Amino acid sequence: xxxxxxxxxxxxxxxxxxxxxxxxxxxxxxxxxxxxxxxxxxxxxxxxxxxxxxxxxxxxxxxxxxxxxxxxxxxxxxxxxxxxxxxxxxxxxxxxxxxxxxxxxxxxxxxxx
Amino acid sequence: xxxxxxxxxxxxxxxxxxxxxxxxxxxxxxxxxxxxxxxxxxxxxxxxxxxxxxxxxxxxxxxxxxxxxxxxxxxxxxxxxxxxxxxxxxxxxxxxxxxxxxxxxxxxxxxxxxxxxxxxxxx
Numbered sequence: 095x096x097x098x099x100x101x102x103x104x105x106x107x108x109x110x111x112x113x114x115x116x117x118x119x120x121x122x123x124x125x126x127x128x129x130x131x132x133x134x135x136x137x138x139x140x141x142x143x144x145x146x147x148x149x150x151x152x153x154x155x156x157x158x159x160x161x162x163x164x165x166x167x168x169x170x171x172x173x174x175x176x177x178x179x180x181x182x183x184x185x186x187x188x189x190x191x192x193x194x195x196x197x198x199x200x201x202x203x204x205x206x207x
Numbered sequence: 208x209x210x211x212x213x214x215x216x217x218x219x220x221x222x223x224x225x226x227x228x229x230x231x232x233x234x235x236x237x238x239x240x241x242x243x244x245x246x247x248x249x250x251x252x253x254x255x256x257x258x259x260x261x262x263x264x265x266x267x268x269x270x271x272x273x274x275x276x277x278x279x280x281x282x283x284x285x286x287x288x289x290x291x292x293x294x295x296x297x298x299x300x301x302x303x304x305x306x307x308x309x310x311x312x313x314x315x316x317x318x319x320x321x322x323x324x325x326x327x328x329x330x
Contacts, residue, residue, distance in 0.1 A: 095269070138252075146318055150316075189252070198251055
């Protein structure tokens with residue numbers, strides 16, 4: 095199974111500052127046929143359904159604010175929130191959908207400092 | 208608007224069985240692969256199973272294969288998860304999830320999630 099490892103487990107960021115979450119896959123999740131990394135980022139707030147933010151490692155889902163961005167380098171992936179808003183306090187998960195069993199990172203809790 | 212409404216969660220004894228349902232609306236159900244994902248209280252997300260848009264292909268998390276069976280009724284836009292030989296470690300919130308790209312089985316991300324239905328396995 096592909097293991098997804100996120101860091102840090104939690105972080106506290108001041109409003110308006112940048113938050114950065116890292117995710118590393120234990121195996122390559124790039125398909126050569128389309129040169130895409132099969133990685134998503136989700137936001138999960140208590141009592142709500144998880145929300146897709148980013149897919150193909152760096153493609154923003156429709157309706158997601160442009161302060162959210164994803165980047166990739168080999169098997170290392172990053173979710174950045176450029177200017178943290180109060181409503182961004184949540185758990186964030188990365189997930190690979192390259193091959194079954196699809197696997198998630200353990201989650202990163204973002205809090206407002 | 209896409210809606211996924213799970214039901215069927217309950218308190219069940221170890222060794223028991225349960226079937227979860229997911230009623231889908233707001234999209235052409237039989238065009239999309241569907242998934243079940245679970246979350247143990249206080250823990251992270253775990254993918255459980257997928258079934259292709261046509262119901263022909265299904266995959267399971269290794270630890271669940273043989274105990275859980277996913278199925279769908281495209282005529283009624285419904286997804287199901289039959290769970291047998293339930294264990295205490297199966298206690299979780301179970302989410303129904305829609306794939307993003309039509310007619311795609313593997314390599315499709317998770318676009319929409321339901322609110323989940325709670326399964327509690329306890330004696």
